[in-house]
Amino acid sequence: MNRIAALLLAGSLALSACAGPAIAAEEPVNAPAATRTAKETKGLRTAIFAGGCFWGVEGVFSHVKGVKSAVAGFHGGNAASAKYDIIITGVTNHAEAVKITYDPAVVRYDELLRIFFSVVADPTLKNRQGPDVGAHYRSALVPMNKEQAAVARAYLAQLGKAGLWSKPIVTRIEPYKAFYPAEGYHQDFMAKNPRHGYIMRWDAPKVAALKAFYPDHYRAAFLRDAR
Template sequence: MRRAASLLAATIAIATAACQGPALAAEKVVEAPAAKRVAKEGKGLKTAVFAGGCFWGVEGVFSHVKGVKGAVSGYHGGTERSASYEVVSSGVTDHAEAVKVTYDPAVIRYDQLLRIFFSVVTDPTQLNRQGPDTGSQYRNALVPMSAEQNAVAKAYLAQLRTAKLWDKPIVTRIERAQGFYPAESYHQDFMLKNPRHGYIVRWDAPKVAALKRLYPSAYSESFQRN
């Protein structure tokens, strides 16, 4: 038991170091436009996967969105065998840190989730990095789970490129849905469990504050736990 506890503590320390990085300027908040192509997904809960840097913040933001029923941190793009934090953080796998979002389209549509994602979660101009974190595992990507989501994602990326809200080109990828593997339990609900963690305070709490400021009607004070 003592050895297991020591291993867990060491793994958390590695995760913390990898997600902290050097001190950099705060990520830019951009109020993205409403999508011209509105998602038509029908009734019932839907899922979508978003990769936008360290999954703590991606999960944290979506967990405060009305209509989101669950947000799970995990790995997408690689094999099941390589889907562990220790391996993924090495940067040698095809995985990206990602979050699977389950939502009710009667409350929040996929195109509205995209707007929130590009406004406060990720910088779409950063290639294989996000904020202080570097490596292909921190790439920003959309992983549509249906033909409708795919069409909406393509249309919205085209709309953003035309809008030219950022000084650099958008490099966000649309990736084919593959296996999604939930991350280790200590990564789940990380913002909720560790509100005073240095990385959360520095990088992720401001994203939630921006969500509340820019989209008050979509913001939920309560945290949707996994």
């Protein structure tokens, strides 16, 4: 790539990337361990999490031991409009999301939920996270099997009674429809662009909170997608 093309790409990323007004970032919360733990058999499992801009969701889970893959993409909607420049207009039913593959022998689904609500997403924000506003930035859990669905329901109910937030929890459980991987430049974005302004302000603190809250689950190396 020549210098002019590189500058144009950088400019397009700055304009089209997850961005919004400068506001105070949400503080991480030490969410409780789940009382309903996941009963998962041997073998890899997949799960989908939507929690605002997928750069941070992918970034956090890419630092979790037991996560084998984390792919940024879009859940819901249809294939024709599963393109970033269309989705950010807010006219589709997609959510920015991350599909992870994990080993439940190392990290269970309920532990992933705890990490998600502790350092990734504020469950009281409707159709927004951090500086990003719109239904495509909604927080949602997308269980991929009956056990995940049961654990997700139980954990949301548990959080609702925990009194950690002053506002009601609005995170939804959505049935799986379809998942579309995002464009290549969104994959491993935090690892590729550690000095990006958005990453430094909004997402690097989430990874730092993961390390502080859950040192046993934290992996220092960023797991890059092998697709």
